[in-house]
Amino acid sequence: QKEVEQNSGPLSVPEGAIASLNCTYSDRGSQSFFWYRQYSGKSPELIMSIYSNGDKEDGRFTAQLNKASQYVSLLIRDSQPSDSATYLCAVDNYGQNFVFGPGTRLSVLP
Amino acid sequence: GAVVSQHPSRVICKSGTSVKIECRSLDFQATTMFWYRQFPKQSLMLMATSNEGSKATYEQGVEKDKFLINHASLTLSTLTVTSAHPEDSSFYICSAVLGIPYEQYFGPGTRLTVT
Numbered sequence: 001q002k003e004v005e006q007n008s009g010p011l012s013v014p015e016g017a018i019a020s021l022n023c024t025y026s027d028r029g030s031q032s033f034f035w036y037r038q039y040s041g042k043s044p045e046l047i048m049s050i051y052s053n054g055d056k057e058d059g060r061f062t063a064q065l066n067k068a069s070q071y072v073s074l075l076i077r078d079s080q081p082s083d084s085a086t087y088l089c090a091v092d093n094y095g096q097n098f099v100f101g102p103g104t105r106l107s108v109l110p
Numbered sequence: 111g112a113v114v115s116q117h118p119s120r121v122i123c124k125s126g127t128s129v130k131i132e133c134r135s136l137d138f139q140a141t142t143m144f145w146y147r148q149f150p151k152q153s154l155m156l157m158a159t160s161n162e163g164s165k166a167t168y169e170q171g172v173e174k175d176k177f178l179i180n181h182a183s184l185t186l187s188t189l190t191v192t193s194a195h196p197e198d199s200s201f202y203i204c205s206a207v208l209g210i211p212y213e214q215y216f217g218p219g220t221r222l223t224v225t
Contacts, residue, residue, distance in 0.1 A: 032212055043203045043219040044154070051211065088154070095142060095212030102153045 002027040004101035006089050012107045019076040021104050023089030030091040033065055035074045038086045038103065048074060079108040112138050112208045116217035123194055124225055130190045131220045133204030139184035140206035148201045160187045194224040
Protein backbone atom coordinates (compact mmCIF):
# COMPACT_ATOMS: atom_id res chain seq x y z
CA GLN A 1 0.00 0.00 0.00
CA LYS A 2 1.59 3.23 -1.17
CA GLU A 3 1.22 5.92 1.44
CA VAL A 4 1.79 9.62 1.73
CA GLU A 5 1.73 11.10 5.20
CA GLN A 6 1.27 14.66 6.33
CA ASN A 7 0.59 16.29 9.66
CA SER A 8 -3.08 17.27 9.53
CA GLY A 9 -2.51 20.45 11.50
CA PRO A 10 -3.77 23.03 11.84
CA LEU A 11 -0.43 24.73 11.52
CA SER A 12 -0.71 28.31 12.67
CA VAL A 13 1.91 30.91 11.81
CA PRO A 14 1.87 34.69 12.17
CA GLU A 15 1.72 36.86 9.09
CA GLY A 16 5.18 37.39 7.62
CA ALA A 17 6.65 34.23 9.10
CA ILE A 18 7.89 31.14 7.28
CA ALA A 19 5.45 28.24 7.11
CA SER A 20 7.04 24.80 6.83
CA LEU A 21 4.95 21.90 5.58
CA ASN A 22 6.25 18.35 5.58
CA CYS A 23 5.41 15.14 3.78
CA THR A 24 6.79 11.60 3.79
CA TYR A 25 6.07 8.84 1.31
CA SER A 26 6.49 5.10 1.27
CA ASP A 27 7.09 4.21 -2.38
CA ARG A 28 10.78 4.50 -3.23
CA GLY A 29 9.88 4.24 -6.91
CA SER A 30 8.10 7.60 -6.89
CA GLN A 31 9.49 9.95 -9.50
CA SER A 32 7.42 13.11 -9.26
CA PHE A 33 6.38 15.16 -6.29
CA PHE A 34 3.77 17.87 -6.08
CA TRP A 35 2.28 20.39 -3.73
CA TYR A 36 -1.31 21.49 -4.16
CA ARG A 37 -3.20 24.21 -2.37
CA GLN A 38 -6.92 23.75 -1.69
CA TYR A 39 -9.09 26.54 -0.39
CA SER A 40 -12.26 25.57 1.43
CA GLY A 41 -14.98 24.61 -1.04
CA LYS A 42 -12.63 24.73 -4.02
CA SER A 43 -10.66 22.15 -5.97
CA PRO A 44 -6.89 21.67 -5.53
CA GLU A 45 -4.51 23.96 -7.40
CA LEU A 46 -1.02 22.87 -8.38
CA ILE A 47 1.54 25.24 -6.88
CA MET A 48 4.85 23.36 -7.05
CA SER A 49 6.32 20.29 -8.67
CA ILE A 50 9.76 18.84 -8.02
CA TYR A 51 11.52 15.89 -9.60
CA SER A 52 15.09 15.82 -8.36
CA ASN A 53 16.78 16.06 -5.00
CA GLY A 54 17.40 19.51 -3.64
CA ASP A 55 15.50 22.76 -3.55
CA LYS A 56 13.24 24.39 -6.10
CA GLU A 57 12.14 27.97 -5.61
CA ASP A 58 9.18 29.76 -7.17
CA GLY A 59 8.43 33.16 -5.73
CA ARG A 60 7.65 32.80 -2.03
CA PHE A 61 7.49 29.00 -2.31
CA THR A 62 10.40 26.57 -1.98
CA ALA A 63 9.98 22.84 -2.40
CA GLN A 64 12.62 20.53 -0.99
CA LEU A 65 13.07 16.89 -1.93
CA ASN A 66 15.19 14.22 -0.27
CA LYS A 67 14.61 10.89 -1.97
CA ALA A 68 16.95 9.01 0.34
CA SER A 69 14.84 10.05 3.32
CA GLN A 70 11.60 9.87 1.30
CA TYR A 71 10.77 13.35 2.40
CA VAL A 72 9.29 16.39 0.66
CA SER A 73 8.70 19.77 2.18
CA LEU A 74 7.22 23.10 1.20
CA LEU A 75 8.37 26.39 2.67
CA ILE A 76 6.24 29.49 2.31
CA ARG A 77 8.13 32.70 3.03
CA ASP A 78 6.47 35.92 4.15
CA SER A 79 3.23 34.05 4.83
CA GLN A 80 0.04 35.97 4.11
CA PRO A 81 -3.50 35.40 5.39
CA SER A 82 -4.40 34.50 1.81
CA ASP A 83 -2.07 31.50 2.14
CA SER A 84 -4.48 29.99 4.67
CA ALA A 85 -5.63 26.77 3.04
CA THR A 86 -5.09 23.02 3.06
CA TYR A 87 -1.87 21.94 1.40
CA LEU A 88 -1.82 18.53 -0.25
CA CYS A 89 1.34 16.61 -0.98
CA ALA A 90 1.19 14.17 -3.89
CA VAL A 91 3.65 11.67 -5.31
CA ASP A 92 3.53 9.87 -8.61
CA ASN A 93 5.26 7.40 -10.86
CA TYR A 94 5.00 8.40 -14.52
CA GLY A 95 1.45 9.71 -14.46
CA GLN A 96 -0.31 6.55 -13.36
CA ASN A 97 0.15 6.22 -9.65
CA PHE A 98 -0.73 9.52 -8.07
CA VAL A 99 -1.13 9.23 -4.32
CA PHE A 100 -2.25 12.19 -2.25
CA GLY A 101 -1.59 12.84 1.38
CA PRO A 102 -4.46 13.84 3.68
CA GLY A 103 -3.37 17.48 3.65
CA THR A 104 -2.13 19.97 6.22
CA ARG A 105 -4.33 22.88 7.20
CA LEU A 106 -2.38 26.12 7.37
CA SER A 107 -3.69 29.15 9.15
CA VAL A 108 -1.81 32.44 8.77
CA LEU A 109 -2.78 34.82 11.53
CA PRO A 110 -2.90 38.56 10.74
CA GLY B 111 -0.78 25.87 -16.05
CA ALA B 112 -3.06 23.61 -18.00
CA VAL B 113 -6.79 24.25 -17.82
CA VAL B 114 -9.46 21.71 -17.01
CA SER B 115 -13.13 22.59 -17.04
CA GLN B 116 -16.07 20.84 -15.44
CA HIS B 117 -19.76 21.19 -16.10
CA PRO B 118 -22.03 21.74 -14.31
CA SER B 119 -20.46 23.48 -11.34
CA ARG B 120 -23.46 22.79 -9.20
CA VAL B 121 -26.44 20.47 -9.62
CA ILE B 122 -29.43 19.56 -7.51
CA CYS B 123 -31.38 16.47 -8.47
CA LYS B 124 -34.09 14.29 -7.03
CA SER B 125 -33.40 10.89 -5.57
CA GLY B 126 -33.52 8.17 -8.22
CA THR B 127 -32.50 10.34 -11.14
CA SER B 128 -29.17 10.29 -12.99
CA VAL B 129 -26.70 13.12 -13.32
CA LYS B 130 -23.91 13.51 -15.87
CA ILE B 131 -20.79 15.53 -15.15
CA GLU B 132 -18.42 16.53 -17.94
CA CYS B 133 -14.70 17.06 -17.61
CA ARG B 134 -12.71 18.68 -20.40
CA SER B 135 -9.03 19.44 -20.87
CA LEU B 136 -9.09 22.76 -22.68
CA ASP B 137 -5.62 23.26 -24.03
CA PHE B 138 -4.05 19.83 -24.01
CA GLN B 139 -4.85 16.23 -24.74
CA ALA B 140 -5.14 14.04 -21.67
CA THR B 141 -4.75 10.32 -22.06
CA THR B 142 -5.54 9.90 -18.39
CA MET B 143 -8.18 11.60 -16.31
CA PHE B 144 -9.10 10.93 -12.70
CA TRP B 145 -12.38 11.28 -10.84
CA TYR B 146 -12.40 12.14 -7.15
CA ARG B 147 -15.04 12.67 -4.53
CA GLN B 148 -14.63 14.82 -1.47
CA PHE B 149 -16.99 15.05 1.49
CA PRO B 150 -16.90 18.16 3.70
CA LYS B 151 -13.72 18.47 5.74
CA GLN B 152 -12.41 15.15 4.41
CA SER B 153 -9.59 14.19 2.09
CA LEU B 154 -9.82 13.63 -1.63
CA MET B 155 -10.98 10.14 -2.42
CA LEU B 156 -9.99 8.68 -5.77
CA MET B 157 -12.96 7.00 -7.41
CA ALA B 158 -11.59 5.88 -10.75
CA THR B 159 -8.93 6.32 -13.37
CA SER B 160 -10.22 7.06 -16.84
CA ASN B 161 -8.08 6.20 -19.85
CA GLU B 162 -9.07 7.31 -23.34
CA GLY B 163 -10.44 4.48 -25.41
CA SER B 164 -10.52 1.89 -22.65
CA LYS B 165 -12.61 0.98 -19.65
CA ALA B 166 -12.14 2.96 -16.50
CA THR B 167 -10.35 1.44 -13.53
CA TYR B 168 -12.37 1.79 -10.36
CA GLU B 169 -11.02 1.96 -6.84
CA GLN B 170 -12.08 -0.66 -4.34
CA GLY B 171 -15.52 0.03 -2.95
CA VAL B 172 -16.66 2.24 -5.85
CA GLU B 173 -19.58 0.73 -7.73
CA LYS B 174 -18.85 0.80 -11.44
CA ASP B 175 -22.51 0.30 -12.35
CA LYS B 176 -23.49 3.31 -10.28
CA PHE B 177 -20.70 5.63 -11.37
CA LEU B 178 -20.42 5.28 -15.12
CA ILE B 179 -17.33 6.75 -16.68
CA ASN B 180 -16.81 7.37 -20.35
CA HIS B 181 -13.58 8.74 -21.79
CA ALA B 182 -14.48 8.95 -25.44
CA SER B 183 -11.86 11.44 -26.56
CA LEU B 184 -8.52 12.84 -25.48
CA THR B 185 -10.20 15.95 -24.13
CA LEU B 186 -13.45 14.71 -22.60
CA SER B 187 -14.39 12.34 -19.81
CA THR B 188 -17.85 12.04 -18.31
CA LEU B 189 -19.06 10.70 -14.99
CA THR B 190 -22.69 9.68 -14.70
CA VAL B 191 -24.11 9.10 -11.26
CA THR B 192 -27.00 6.72 -11.83
CA SER B 193 -30.02 6.39 -9.55
CA ALA B 194 -28.61 9.04 -7.26
CA HIS B 195 -29.36 8.94 -3.54
CA PRO B 196 -28.86 11.59 -0.86
CA GLU B 197 -25.68 9.84 0.32
CA ASP B 198 -24.19 10.53 -3.14
CA SER B 199 -24.29 14.24 -2.37
CA SER B 200 -20.69 15.36 -2.49
CA PHE B 201 -18.08 17.46 -4.29
CA TYR B 202 -16.96 15.63 -7.42
CA ILE B 203 -13.66 16.71 -8.93
CA CYS B 204 -12.00 15.55 -12.10
CA SER B 205 -8.39 15.97 -13.07
CA ALA B 206 -6.36 15.49 -16.20
CA VAL B 207 -2.74 14.51 -16.56
CA LEU B 208 -0.53 16.63 -18.76
CA GLY B 209 1.98 14.31 -20.40
CA ILE B 210 5.63 14.56 -19.42
CA PRO B 211 6.27 15.78 -16.75
CA TYR B 212 2.94 14.16 -15.84
CA GLU B 213 1.48 17.02 -13.90
CA GLN B 214 -2.11 16.57 -12.74
CA TYR B 215 -4.48 19.51 -13.09
CA PHE B 216 -7.87 19.67 -11.44
CA GLY B 217 -11.17 20.92 -12.72
CA PRO B 218 -13.14 23.36 -10.55
CA GLY B 219 -15.40 20.61 -9.21
CA THR B 220 -19.11 19.85 -9.29
CA ARG B 221 -21.19 20.11 -6.16
CA LEU B 222 -23.96 17.51 -6.31
CA THR B 223 -26.93 17.68 -3.98
CA VAL B 224 -29.46 14.86 -4.11
CA THR B 225 -32.78 15.64 -2.46
